[in-house]
Amino acid sequence: MLLAPSLTSLGVLDAAATAARLPWSDLADEIAALLQDHTVAVPPRAVLPLAQGGSLFVMPATDQSVAMTKLITFTPGNAGTGRPSIQGDVVVFDIATGERRLVLDGPTVTARRTAAVSLLAARHLAQTPQGPLLIVGAGVQGLAHAEAFIHGLGVREVWIASRSSASAEALAAQVRALGAQVRVVADADAAVPHCPLIATCTTASAVVLSAPPRPDAFVAAVGAFTPAMAELAPALCQHAARHGRIVVDTSDALHEAGDLLQAGLDVAALPTLADVVSGLSAAAPTHHSGPVLFKSCGWAGWDLAAARLALRHASPTTSATRSSTTTPA
Structure with a gap:
């Protein structure tokens, strides 16, 4: 048969x-x-x-x-x-x-390529790539970013903040299984001073991070993908623009990066990841050069x-x- x-x-x-x-x-x-x-x-x-x-x-x-x-x-x-x-x-x-x-x-x-884009950006832009890493949002993208940064950057300590304590604990167990130390925190903003790597991975229905990042921070914001959505407070984005640099994944962010648009920033003037990878951008980190915000909206x-x-x-x-x-x- x-x-x-x-x-x-x-x-x-x-x-x-x-x-x-x-x-x-x-x-x-x-x-x-x-x-x-x-x-x-x-x-x-x-x-x-x-x-x-x-x-x-x-x-x-x-x-x-x-x-x-x-x-x-x-x-x-x-x-x-x-x-x-x-x-x-x-x-x-x-x-x-x-x-x-x-x-x-x-x-x-979607999960793996989004986190891999953040990994590529961090390779070029993160000043303290070993972490600790703060993940805001305990869904599949939170796990994907933890895996990408643990396997791709050698991160060994992960902090997790989520509106759902049960989801945070579930993600913590998965991250521990990857061999990293994990800390679950109730307040993402309170964790910001301790974490030079940050990934916001939420549904972006409301702002989830407001505290200004530390001078050596790399922040990957991946949850908002329309003009009406935002994970980051406008003041945080404006702080990154004044004191560090902002990089977008592609020029499509001009129409989609709600975090940056709601902060009143000129998205069209920002360098893209392609500029960084090709060496055409001055966005690469220098010593004490300020925080880097990487805004990812997605691209086919x-x-x-x-x-x-x-x-x-x-x-x-x-x-x-x-x-x-x-x-x-």
């Missing part, structure tokens, strides 16, 4: 198999390479509002050999229900043949980098588990 081919053999990867193809350091390296690849084309993403406050995201991108589209739904109403806020897939095609090569788990790609190019890497990596494991994240773009 002939057996039906498995989904994995057909190139449809679940969450675990997708993650296995996207190691942290390799993914950060692939993102850096993509930023210097002039064949990459990324049109604006399409965002279709859905009933009951949800959104459908369609995010295509291509280079000279690979084309992909991320198709995901973002459903804020799923928070706290046990259902993922983000669901969907990344479909990867070979340009020469038109063949569909892979279908990757969309939430897993990051998903293309993940697709390129996934095509090259063999998948050692599979699982039926799907994952979720709180940063859809």
